[in-house]
Amino acid sequence: MSERWHMETLTCADLEEVQRRLPTFLKSISQLDAILIHHQFVADIATLKSLFAPDSPQPALLIGQEIGVPLTIAIEGIFVIVEMPIRTARLRHALIGLLAPTDNDDDSSAETMVPARDIRGMRVLVAEDNPVNQLVIENILRSIGCHVKAVSDGAQALDLVSANRAAWDVLLMDCEMPVMDGYEATRRIRDLEQVRGTTRLPIVGLSAHASDDYVGRARAAGMDEYLSKPVTRDQVLQTLIRLQVPSRKHD
Template identity: 40%
Template sequence: MNRRGNSRELIAIEQQLNELAEHLGTLKSSRDQTLAVSEHARDKAETASNAKSEFLATMSHELRTPLNGVLGMIDLVQEEALSLRQKDYLQTARQSTDDLLTVINDILDYSRIDSGAFNLEQQVFNLRTLIGNCVASYRHISEEHGLALTLNFYGDWPEKHLVLGDAPRLRQILACLLDNAIKFTNEGFVNVQAGCCGVEDGCIILTCSVSDSGSGIPQERVSDMFGSFEQLDAGDNRSFGGAGMGLSLVQRLVELLGGHVQVETSLGQGSSFRFELPLELASPTETPRPSEPAIPASRSPSMQALVVEDNPVNQRVAVALLTHLGFHTDMVTNGKEALNNVRTSHQGYDVILMDCQMPVMDGYETTRYIREWESGNDVGRTPVIALTADVLPGTELNCRESGMDDYLSKPVRKEHLREVVARWVKLPEN
């Protein structure tokens, strides 16, 4: 009996072990299938993310290229003698084009944040000057809307107002809130208050609010204000345009900078958007980034420029803008022609405007060949300024690494072109 009982127990244990082994095999197979599905999903997501990035890079270039022609021509026409009505028409066209460019920039920024490709800058800048300049840039449009735009500073500000942070993104946040307040305020005021507190351990807290006397926001819709592509008055009969993503982008930027944003509003009595950001005080030895490098003397009494651009409209815009700056300009449509001009020009060029994306030979390769030719022929270095409609991360770095000296993103504005060219060529006084 004992032997039979032991045999039955051994058989039962063996069966249990077999069942356990079978169960473990099933689990392993299930785990392998799950891992395979997860890996496939990850690869699919990475492929989709890369495809989106490539699509955005392409669309950025394709949209900015015609915008460059539109804004450039508007700038040139505004230099002519015009009637008041013509000036008004042109100003409306320019504002509409600027609005379109803002939408494009917001979409690109939003996508970069989503993909994790959004990089914050760290530079020394004057905080009060940045806020003051940003508000001042909206004074004219506020007056056109019949609004009083005011700015007040309060709190315990440091003596030098110099901080370390991402100045362009801070300005973008404030500009978006100002634009939003002016758009939704029919009469009354827009007020900016900038406070500083908590000056300790080398850090400060910036508290900035943008208040208006506009229509306000229904309480039940406040939570929707920071949603992507949200419009308070949706549908075909909504009162205001826009992509509905500005405030969502503001919230994301503020959070990336380590702060938070909130809104106080009352229907019919206006709104107040407030954000707080921690900022590091700059050390006494640090100074704001120089706005201009040393300006070399122009090599010739008659300044010579070379425009390398394959788009016919952008060619005309660049040549016309450089003519206004006092240059005699040659124009070619690809890198090979540019390289030939550089090698055979007897007088040489004072500056080269180089498009990055061109057929035959792109701007990066062309610039590398130009630098090799200069070093091998013991000639001076000609400033090469990149012109590109691609504003995705890494573009400016690619330009610098290829040997370009400066960078202009399309659409190129007359004042921006003058500013950048003046860093490398001594321009005549106006």
């Protein structure tokens, strides 16, 4: 496959082999464009990135992940998850999405490609009390290019929105949390918007319940969208696209 695509590749079994062989490989090429890593080695990503000079272009990151196995480590930067077993077409779409993205991505590759540029850079506040769920959602959002901050209850989310509404494009809010649940936090945010006359903040409710009663309660509290957990990357991506919140340039 690499020969057919005219690529030069280096295949290693573990981090130690990478550290041993990568310097020689880098001398034989002009630039390393991409890294494909198995999800079992995501803990080594920081060490892997440290092998490159700070001022050199950082290679695109693809993570091979088995269906149903969540990432449990927060990963900084933009990356693409490629479902395993990896198929040729799927890998090709993922590489094109990272190395030559366009605003006209084919819908058939929506699960593997980086989304359109209007989603990248979106500033998303996440309120979720379960640490594992929080990491999963953070990784999904970062994989599509969003800037993410996570808190563990509705009171913290309310404080951040109250202090600086303009800092956030979207709020993903767990409905059932200690201290202050998502319903109450959403109601208070909507009250603040009325009093201050600020732009409505899109709020996406998150819950383990999928029944109409829970959806109706979320809507009544003022939530714009509702996702039942566990959420998938495609669900989050399509929800953000529906909300149509433009990204902003940040320093």
